[in-house]
Amino acid sequence: MERSFSVRKGAWTEEEDILLKQCVETYGEGKWFQIPHRAGLNRCRKSCRMRWLNYLKPNIKRGDFAADEVDLIMRLHKLLGNRWSLIAGRLPGRTANDVKNFWNSLLNKKETSILALKAQKKKAQDIVKVKVIKPQPRPLSKKFTWLSGKPTTPKSFVPEDNMSNISPALMSSESRINWWEYLLDDKEDDKRATCSVSGLDKEPNKDLGTEIIAPEARVWNIFDEDDPSCLADFSFEKSLWDFLNAE
């Protein structure tokens, strides 16, 4: 429990910022409960953490959101809801607080502004008709780590030059990108489903019915054939499914 009667509150001074920055640079992030004592600050651990993450941390981007950032926020919010930290994680230099504040201010603006943004987005979006096999939606397993951004460690994985066939979740730590970054990218090469369950189909099946899908929608061959448990985790979360089927 924080001893709120003794710790300082309110705006941070330049001196406090310097002390905190020096302390984090010396001891690293984490162990926030030790930071106030180590830095000689009369602040609670949460206040120190918040100040570092939202203001002092290097590479934090200031100023207005660019058009592509706004577009990404809208798409991610549709997919993830108010998961500000997850959304901010896909916007380099932006903090969850920034994204949250931006979204809240966006909500306050007139509906016409939002409609204009949507119209702009729709115009830029190239709807592609492809023939795909649709997996059925079902809840994600708790052990499924994609949504948390944590790396998975498949039993076997052979890197290929063509990374488009590889689930981001199976990439090396250096090149791994959250799966939904791929889901949301607009690369022309990625506008088709590349494969389906268990790697049976490397191309969309032309004999199946035509479906209209968002250009971002892709299905990966994510399975480790030596590890049947992988199959249990191949599922589309309901909100993702709704997102993919939205107009």
Next chain:
DNA sequence: AACAGGTCCAACCGCCGCCAA
């Protein structure tokens, strides 16, 4: 110039999940 209302955003607060004891 002065005031009121609106907007922005840094900071606070309470809650939750995780983990170790």
Next chain:
DNA sequence: ATTGGCGGCGGTTGGACCTGT
């Protein structure tokens, strides 16, 4: 199984700033 400490998150607040009258 329970409890307490901690990190992390999202919602909310309040003050500074902006804009219109």
